[in-house]
Amino acid sequence: KQEVTQIPAALSVPEGENLVLNCSFTDSAIYNLQWFRQDPGKGLTSLLLIQSSQREQTSGRLNASLDKSSGRSTLYIAASQPGDSATYLCAVHTGKLIFGQGTTLQVKP
Amino acid sequence: EADIYQTPRYLVIGTGKKITLECSQTMGHDKMYWYQQDPGMELHLIHYSYGVNSTEKGDLSSESTVSRIRTEHFPLTLESARPSHTSQYLCASSESGRGAGELFFGEGSRLTVL
Numbered sequence: 001k002q003e004v005t006q007i008p009a010a011l012s013v014p015e016g017e018n019l020v021l022n023c024s025f026t027d028s029a030i031y032n033l034q035w036f037r038q039d040p041g042k043g044l045t046s047l048l049l050i051q052s053s054q055r056e057q058t059s060g061r062l063n064a065s066l067d068k069s070s071g072r073s074t075l076y077i078a079a080s081q082p083g084d085s086a087t088y089l090c091a092v093h094t095g096k097l098i099f100g101q102g103t104t105l106q107v108k109p
Numbered sequence: 110e111a112d113i114y115q116t117p118r119y120l121v122i123g124t125g126k127k128i129t130l131e132c133s134q135t136m137g138h139d140k141m142y143w144y145q146q147d148p149g150m151e152l153h154l155i156h157y158s159y160g161v162n163s164t165e166k167g168d169l170s171s172e173s174t175v176s177r178i179r180t181e182h183f184p185l186t187l188e189s190a191r192p193s194h195t196s197q198y199l200c201a202s203s204e205s206g207r208g209a210g211e212l213f214f215g216e217g218s219r220l221t222v223l
Contacts, residue, residue: 034211036214042217043115043217044201
């Protein structure tokens with residue numbers, strides 16, 4: 001059974017720091033991995049989608065990597081801003097999307 | 110920007126009422142999903158559909174039902190709401206085809222049953 005784990009559960013950093021969020025999964029047989037952002041009480045916003053054949057994807061200050069063999073993905077956020085404060089979720093697609101519990105990020109001004 | 114819409118955004122109702130949460134997407138996606146999320150908790154898949162007249166139950170047992178009569182529309186119904194149904198319900202859609210496409214979510218419907 002596929003399990004997705006995100007570490008840390010919560011993170012607080014000062015504005016301007018570069019940071020890394022981690023996502024691990026137990027079964028490497030995935031179609032793709034997707035990173036989302038969720039603001040309190042809202043839906044999920046798709047940030048990056050990495051297909052199983054890809055190693056990384058970039059969008060602005062965000063960079064996501066995928067290492068299928070080790071069952072890991074990282075989301076790198078450069079020069080963090082208070083507006084980046086949210087919960088970040090990773091999800092692996094194995095036919096169905098399996099979510100991690102998320103990392104709640106607070107960026108302090 | 111995703112074109113997937115949920116109504117109502119917020120709903121407070123009494124026990125025993127019948128409610129329907131609406132979800133529509135204008136992207137022509139065949140695959141649609143309903144997730145349930147309690148505050149601070151992870152998302153659980155409760156229903157999904159791979160096309161018109163196709164519906165399946167997800168990983169988390171739910172007393173709700175869904176229908177898929179039109180491609181763009183995937184409503185969720187609770188025949189008799191109870192306080193245990195209080196939660197946020199998130200609708201999503203993705204493209205068809207081999208493997209899996211990017212998933213797009215609506216803003217969610219937050220249901221409170223008194």
